[in-house]
Amino acid sequence: MGKYFIGGVLAFVLSTTANADNGLITLKSSLSVNETADKFEKVAQEKGMVIFARIDHAQRAEKVGVTLRPTQLVIFGNPKVGSPLMACSQGVAIDLPQKVIVTEDENKQVWLTYNDPQYLVNRHNIRGCDAVIEKVSKALTNFAKSATQ
Structure with a gap:
């Protein structure tokens, strides 16, 4: 089990980029931009998220x-989660509802990117x-x- 777990973690880390400088988490997708955004919407809705908008x-x-x-942007959220965050730090409302952007780079590789919640904690001094x-x-x-596989 050990080598498979480590291998799985390594594969995830290699396909994920977290940039502390800009607070973004980026995952490589094996699907097209449209398919990745569709799949993200479906998964998020199944888990109770509201899709507020999708911008192409x-x-x-x-x-x-x-x-x-x-390049597609999906705006989504759930007041049951966002409202408590705003109660802790009202300024976080500038970053809510949440967003993911799905892009295709110059090499035709697709990426899904979203704000790292820890970045928001630091940015808004959430306590x-x-x-x-x-x-x-x-x-x-x-x-x-789920959306990138």
């Missing part, structure tokens, strides 16, 4: 004569919400992993 930036850019690689932050972190990790 490439499609909107095309309407004004700008060409972008595929007394450790259990909520842990729940959000686990949920986002699970949603993202």
Whole structure:
């Protein structure tokens, strides 16, 4: 079991990038941008999240004569989770509802990126919400992993 567990952890770490400088977590997807965003929406909704909007930036850019690689933003959340965070630190409302962006790079590789909840803790000096932050972190990790496989 040990070598399989370590191998699985290593594979996840190698396919995930957490950048402490900008507070983002990025996962490599094996699917297209559209399929990844669709799958993220489905998984998030199954877990009680509300999908507030989905924005296809490439499609909107095309309407004004700008060409972008595929780029989709999904805005989602759940007041049962977001409201307690705002009660701990009202300023976190600027970062809620939550978002994921799914992009295709110049090599046709697809990536799913979201805000690291620990970054939000530091950014907004959130205190007394450790259990909520842990729940959000686990949920986002699970949603993202499910959407990118």
